[in-house]
Amino acid sequence: xxxxxxxxxxxxxxxxxxxxxxxxxxxxxxxxxxxxxxxxxxxxxxxxxxxxxxxxxxxxxxxxxxxxxxxxxxxxxxxxxxxxxxxxxxxxxxxxxxxxxxxxxxxxxxxxxxxxxxxxxxxxxxxxxxxxxxxxxxxxxxxxxxxxxxxxxxxxxxxxxxxxxxxxxxxxxxxxxxxxxxxxxxxxxxxxxxxxxxxxxxxxxxxxxxxxxxxxxxxxxxxxxxxxxxxxxxxxxxxxxxxxxxxxxxxxxxxxxxxxxxxxxxxxxxxxxxxxxxxxxxxxxxxxxxxxxxxxxxxxxxxxxxx
Amino acid sequence: xxxxxxxxxxxxxxxxxxxxxxxxxxxxxxxxxxxxxxxxxxxxxxxxxxxxxxxxxxxxxxxxxxxxxxxxxxxxxxxxxxxxxxxxxxxxxxxxxxxxxxxxxxxxxxxxxxxxxxxxxxxxxxxxxxxxxxxxxxxxxxxxxxxxxxxxxxxxxxxxxxxxxxxxxxxxxxxxxxxxxxxxxxxxxxxxxxxxxxxxxxxxxxxxxxxxxxxxxxxxxxxxxxxxxxxxxxxxxxxxxxxxxxxxxxxxxxxxxxxx
Numbered sequence: 001x002x003x004x005x006x007x008x009x010x011x012x013x014x015x016x017x018x019x020x021x022x023x024x025x026x027x028x029x030x031x032x033x034x035x036x037x038x039x040x041x042x043x044x045x046x047x048x049x050x051x052x053x054x055x056x057x058x059x060x061x062x063x064x065x066x067x068x069x070x071x072x073x074x075x076x077x078x079x080x081x082x083x084x085x086x087x088x089x090x091x092x093x094x095x096x097x098x099x100x101x102x103x104x105x106x107x108x109x110x111x112x113x114x115x116x117x118x119x120x121x122x123x124x125x126x127x128x129x130x131x132x133x134x135x136x137x138x139x140x141x142x143x144x145x146x147x148x149x150x151x152x153x154x155x156x157x158x159x160x161x162x163x164x165x166x167x168x169x170x171x172x173x174x175x176x177x178x179x180x181x182x183x184x185x186x187x188x189x190x191x192x193x194x195x196x197x198x199x200x201x202x203x204x205x206x207x208x209x210x211x212x213x214x215x216x217x218x219x220x221x222x223x224x225x226x227x228x229x230x231x232x233x234x235x236x237x238x239x240x241x242x243x244x245x246x247x248x249x250x251x252x253x254x255x256x257x258x259x260x261x262x263x264x265x266x267x268x269x270x271x272x273x274x275x276x277x278x279x280x281x282x283x284x285x286x287x288x289x290x291x292x293x294x295x296x297x298x299x300x301x302x303x304x305x306x307x
Numbered sequence: 308x309x310x311x312x313x314x315x316x317x318x319x320x321x322x323x324x325x326x327x328x329x330x331x332x333x334x335x336x337x338x339x340x341x342x343x344x345x346x347x348x349x350x351x352x353x354x355x356x357x358x359x360x361x362x363x364x365x366x367x368x369x370x371x372x373x374x375x376x377x378x379x380x381x382x383x384x385x386x387x388x389x390x391x392x393x394x395x396x397x398x399x400x401x402x403x404x405x406x407x408x409x410x411x412x413x414x415x416x417x418x419x420x421x422x423x424x425x426x427x428x429x430x431x432x433x434x435x436x437x438x439x440x441x442x443x444x445x446x447x448x449x450x451x452x453x454x455x456x457x458x459x460x461x462x463x464x465x466x467x468x469x470x471x472x473x474x475x476x477x478x479x480x481x482x483x484x485x486x487x488x489x490x491x492x493x494x495x496x497x498x499x500x501x502x503x504x505x506x507x508x509x510x511x512x513x514x515x516x517x518x519x520x521x522x523x524x525x526x527x528x529x530x531x532x533x534x535x536x537x538x539x540x541x542x543x544x545x546x547x548x549x550x551x552x553x554x555x556x557x558x559x560x561x562x563x564x565x566x567x
Contacts, residue, residue, distance in 0.1 A: 052393065054390055055566070074398060077396035080394065088386055092323070102391060106395055150395075
């Protein structure tokens with residue numbers, strides 16, 4: 001486990017008597033990619049704004065790189081970068097001009113960095129084209145380029161693949177993974193779509209109506225969404241023996257409620273049921289179970305599941 | 308904070324708006340000089356004085372200063388560029404002060420054409436007139452008091468300070484209102500209202516007395532080379548105190564402000 005980069009303690013934010021965030025407590029550790037998932041209006045951007053210093057919590061506190069006072073946190077912000085809601089760019093400047101503006105603001109002397117980063121995000125070809133003439137995807141790339149200028153230790157991205165074409169989504173996904181692996185960068189990335197983040201993130205924070213309702217790792221999510229055949233029977237030991245000897249599989253689990261989760265033969269339920277029956281297993285329950293990522297997310301937030 | 312100033316100067320000088328504003332002030336200063344010279348030497352009709360006053364520094368700097376403040380600050384709120392210095396670890400105080408420094412540097416650059424023509428006029432042995440109405444650099448140019456080189460420079464610099472102080476209200480408006488239209492309209496209405504107060508001191512007695520302690524007082528917008536050192540010192544201190552108060556108010560309004 002890497003060191004704790006960010007820790008929030010019961011963060012609450014109230015806007016016009018409406019609680020946008022309620023007692024949000026999360027921990028981000030070094031070198032991991034966290035997906036912050038929630039519907040529109042769930043509080044994702046508000047949480048990111050508070051961490052970035054653009055907004056202030058009504059109650060609660062947070063620690064950035066282990067520092068907790070306002071002055072210390074402000075100093076630590078030099079180690080983070082963010083792009084919230086939409087890329088903050090100067091529309092009348094070129095991509096390179098925008099990068100130079102931000103490079104000067106951060107006091108970075110290396111002029112070659114501009115070209116390197118433009119190359120990295122795929123905007124090296126834009127030359128004298130002004131940012132106001134960029135497509136939404138190009139603006140997103142420029143926003144990410146600006147965020148990467150300082151080689152931050154914590155990168156906060158609010159819906160960064162919005163407006164990107166499928167190829168662009170793949171490129172940004174690969175870029176984020178590479179940054180995480182090569183530079184041990186911690187990334188907090190938001191989306192309202194769990195499947196969209198599935199191939200990028202290592203950890204998930206699910207937020208709903210301003211509250212954190214679940215925090216889980218990729219492994220835990222995989223387990224939660226894994227498909228299996230649930231077998232209920234009178235003698236689970238005998239059933240397990242038949243699965244091992246006759247069907248030659250050990251890819252199953254005997255659960256505390258004495259049912260069995262079988263992860264093989266998902267597309268051949270007939271063979272499993274026939275084999276168990278022929279070998280004297282009395283079946284009381286037999287069905288295919290498991291969730292799609294989308295349904296799992298909808299179940300968590302209490303929404304309507306897709307059939 | 309030096310980096311903030313540097314980056315804002317880079318952005319501004321790479322924008323068309325700044326160069327358009329500079330072109331306007333150059334054109335207006337030449338026109339102001341020419342018209343006041345023509346009227347002063349009876350080669351132009353006195354009725355042109357109202358046109359000359361319209362394009363003189365007092366009117367132009369009011370509009371240009373407000374536009375400059377919106378360009379520097381409101382556009383950053385619109386494009387969300389204001390997020391970046393905060394995320395980069397700059398304090399809100401540093402952001403306000405750096406914006407003010409950039410604002411004053413650019414304002415001085417835009418005022419240079421008016422300063423230059425006024426200085427040229429002061430060195431010429433001739434009469435300038437705008438037919439009775441004059442304020443700001445135009446007032447210095449048309450007041451028939453001759454002074455030394457040093458006095459001319461000092462009075463021009465103090466007049467520039469008066470503009471700095473008056474227009475720093477635009478910074479407060481820009482950080483508070485955040486919308487360009489509101490800032491330009493708000494400041495223009497304020498300056499018009501203060502002009503009325505100065506014109507009718509009996510009607511707005513209390514307000515007039517209060518304004519007399521600010522750079523908007525009539526005595527500061529109608530300065531001339533013959534003013535005493537004491538008056539100039541008071542003008543300078545009034546401007547500096549006013550700027551400090553307005554900057555403090557600006558910081559207080561932005562200190563804990565939510566940014567969309």
